[in-house]
Amino acid sequence: MINWTLYKRGIRGSWKMLLIFAAVLTMYFTIIISMFDPALGSALNEFAKAMPELMSVVGMNPASAELVSFLEAYLYGFIMLIFPMIFCILSTNKLIVRHIDRGSMTYLLAAPVRRETVAFTQMKVMATGLFALVFYATVLGIINCEISFPGKLDIGRFILLNIGVLCLQFFIAGICFICACIFNDSKYALGVGAGIPALGFIIQMMANAGKELEKAKYATFFTLFDSDGIIAKESGAIFGMIALFIGALILFSAAIAIFSKKDLHI
Amino acid sequence: MGVCEIQGLTRDYGKGRGVFDLSFSINQGEVFGFLGPNGAGKTTTIRHLMGFLKPQKGRCTIGGKDCWKDRAEIQKNLGYIPGEMVFFDDMTGTQFLSFMTKYRKTKSNGRTKELLERFELDPQSKLKKMSKGMKQKVGIVAAFMHDPEVLILDEPTSGLDQLMQSRFIELLLEEKARGKTILMSSHMFEEVERTCSRVAIIRQGTLAALDNVDALKAAQAKKYVITLENEEAAARFANEGLRVSDVSQNQVTVIVQNNIKELISVMDRYPVINIITPNQSLEEIFMQYYGGENQ
Numbered sequence: 001m002i003n004w005t006l007y008k009r010g011i012r013g014s015w016k017m018l019l020i021f022a023a024v025l026t027m028y029f030t031i032i033i034s035m036f037d038p039a040l041g042s043a044l045n046e047f048a049k050a051m052p053e054l055m056s057v058v059g060m061n062p063a064s065a066e067l068v069s070f071l072e073a074y075l076y077g078f079i080m081l082i083f084p085m086i087f088c089i090l091s092t093n094k095l096i097v098r099h100i101d102r103g104s105m106t107y108l109l110a111a112p113v114r115r116e117t118v119a120f121t122q123m124k125v126m127a128t129g130l131f132a133l134v135f136y137a138t139v140l141g142i143i144n145c146e147i148s149f150p151g152k153l154d155i156g157r158f159i160l161l162n163i164g165v166l167c168l169q170f171f172i173a174g175i176c177f178i179c180a181c182i183f184n185d186s187k188y189a190l191g192v193g194a195g196i197p198a199l200g201f202i203i204q205m206m207a208n209a210g211k212e213l214e215k216a217k218y219a220t221f222f223t224l225f226d227s228d229g230i231i232a233k234e235s236g237a238i239f240g241m242i243a244l245f246i247g248a249l250i251l252f253s254a255a256i257a258i259f260s261k262k263d264l265h266i
Numbered sequence: 267m268g269v270c271e272i273q274g275l276t277r278d279y280g281k282g283r284g285v286f287d288l289s290f291s292i293n294q295g296e297v298f299g300f301l302g303p304n305g306a307g308k309t310t311t312i313r314h315l316m317g318f319l320k321p322q323k324g325r326c327t328i329g330g331k332d333c334w335k336d337r338a339e340i341q342k343n344l345g346y347i348p349g350e351m352v353f354f355d356d357m358t359g360t361q362f363l364s365f366m367t368k369y370r371k372t373k374s375n376g377r378t379k380e381l382l383e384r385f386e387l388d389p390q391s392k393l394k395k396m397s398k399g400m401k402q403k404v405g406i407v408a409a410f411m412h413d414p415e416v417l418i419l420d421e422p423t424s425g426l427d428q429l430m431q432s433r434f435i436e437l438l439l440e441e442k443a444r445g446k447t448i449l450m451s452s453h454m455f456e457e458v459e460r461t462c463s464r465v466a467i468i469r470q471g472t473l474a475a476l477d478n479v480d481a482l483k484a485a486q487a488k489k490y491v492i493t494l495e496n497e498e499a500a501a502r503f504a505n506e507g508l509r510v511s512d513v514s515q516n517q518v519t520v521i522v523q524n525n526i527k528e529l530i531s532v533m534d535r536y537p538v539i540n541i542i543t544p545n546q547s548l549e550e551i552f553m554q555y556y557g558g559e560n561q
Contacts, residue, residue, distance in 0.1 A: 005368040013356070103352035107408070110316060111370045112342040264318040266348075 003113050003121045010095060010125030018129055021087050022136050028079050033144045036070050056208045067145060068154045068231055072161055076227045084133055084169040089194045091129055092176040095122040101186035106266045119259040123177060123252055130169050138162040157231045167244040168225040172197045174251025181259040268293045269416060269447040274324030277310055285310050285471045292449055297442050299462035300451040307471040308451045309349050312420050316346060328416055345409035349420035351401040359389025359404045372412040381407045384433060398425035419450040423457060435460050459483065487523040489544055495537035506532045
């Protein structure tokens with residue numbers, strides 16, 4: 001079901017992009033964690049009090065003095081949503097859309113390799129990249145906290161939060177991937193594949209901002225990722241995580257089935 | 267039953283484009299020429315054979331296996347040169363060939379090296395920096411290196427110079443002698459004439475003609491443009507009872523079919539300055555053969 005030659009090539013083609021994303025995350029994590037001040041409330045909390053609307057748009061609500069909820073509020077409401085999401089979109093483009101659009105898919109299919117194997121391998125490359133990115137963020141967060149504030153971080157809940165983000169990002173990857181498999185035209189493949197998660201994200205931001213729009217959050221799948229609930233270990237939030245993961249599996253299976261049955265004008 | 271069978275293949279793209287109820291079969295050890303103007307449906311047919319497209323009606327088989335359902339199985343013993351060479355742009359030629367060998371899970375053999383030498387190709391530069399001819403050579407090596415039983419070649423010599431074209435023809439003849447079954451689409455009469463035993467021409471998605479090359483050659487009407495010393499001589503020359511298609515100033519265009527001696531004897535009596543045979547496209551030749559240009 002997996003072609004290791006193709007997998008290795010995919011990984012080799014992704015690591016530069018991964019490195020850039022890792023660098024961006026390193027910068028944000030380091031800066032934001034340094035702003036944490038357990039005694040006085042962080043500088044960011046001052047911002048949040050001064051400009052509550054603006055800060056809540058990007059998911060940064062005043063956090064409690066606990067380090068894990070501080071990280072959840074300032075890193076997992078915006079940065080850890082948007083950057084892995086961009087990674088998903090770029091990866092799908094590189095692994096599927098461009099091959100179909102340019103025609104280099106020809107060589108992948110003019111070989112005794114099943115289409116299911118090609119799609120599954122590319123999916124696996126993307127999942128590996130995504131996992132590496134979130135794993136890196138987890139380690140980065142833990143190390144940063146342990147250096148600056150030893151013993152202050154509830155590592156168990158922080159890891160759970162990262163597993164939650166991973167489920168959400170797999171789901172987003174599933175959307176990008178299925179669009180890449182449905183549409184032959186790269187315009188639609190990328191437009192719809194990137195558009196659905198982006199739109200969902202914007203709705204989520206609007207719902208965060210305004211009380212009238214608060215109900216709008218139920219219109220997107222982002223609502224299944226309840227970061228506050230996850231660190232509080234609420235069963236509803238855990239269920240949301242599992243739902244996202246199962247949703248991702250369904251999207252990926254459907255994408256592979258569609259790719260295997262579709263007409264390719266290559 | 268032939269190695270490669272197409273039965274009632276139909277794919278309608280609308281507006282008269284596509285392939286309609288196309289049937290033919292290719293025998294073991296045969297080089298089969300597949301010709302037609304642009305947009306006639308050659309590539310569409312080939313995409314069905316490759317399992318990229320599912321037939322709307324009809325079916326294609328290679329070696330008795332269904333080209334859509336058993337495509338991965340068929341590919342084990344198939345070599346393909348696409349009409350347009352698109353590779354992975356960040357690889358060098360060497361990396362690409364070794365990637366394809368591993369990707370296909372074929373054992374590397376001496377054949378790749380032999381092919382590279384035959385086509386004088388040094389594949390060490392980046393694919394995206396290669397000229398069209400070099401890319402074409404990489405494509406040829408990739409199609410033949412695993413020594414497949416069946417070859418599907420979509421305009422395989424485009425971009426190659428004369429010398430490499432004839433090397434390619436030699437390679438095809440060798441493969442034919444080894445019993446390989448080859449489908450080749452082409453625009454070059456010489457290539458088809460030298461390699462193919464049978465030829466099919468497709469027009470507007472339907473089979474316009476299917477015959478062996480010898481019959482085609484025998485019926486081929488050749489054009490000669492003869493330049494005479496002056497217009498007066500040209501006018502007299504045109505009235506000698508030869509099949510004249512055009513007279514302009516001191517040039518006479520004559521169509522000759524199997525009576526070259528007659529032309530020579532007439533020319534002997536006239537002040538001929540020059541004689542040229544303009545290149546005729548395959549389609550032109552075919553259309554002459556099948557009567558009328560408006561068919």
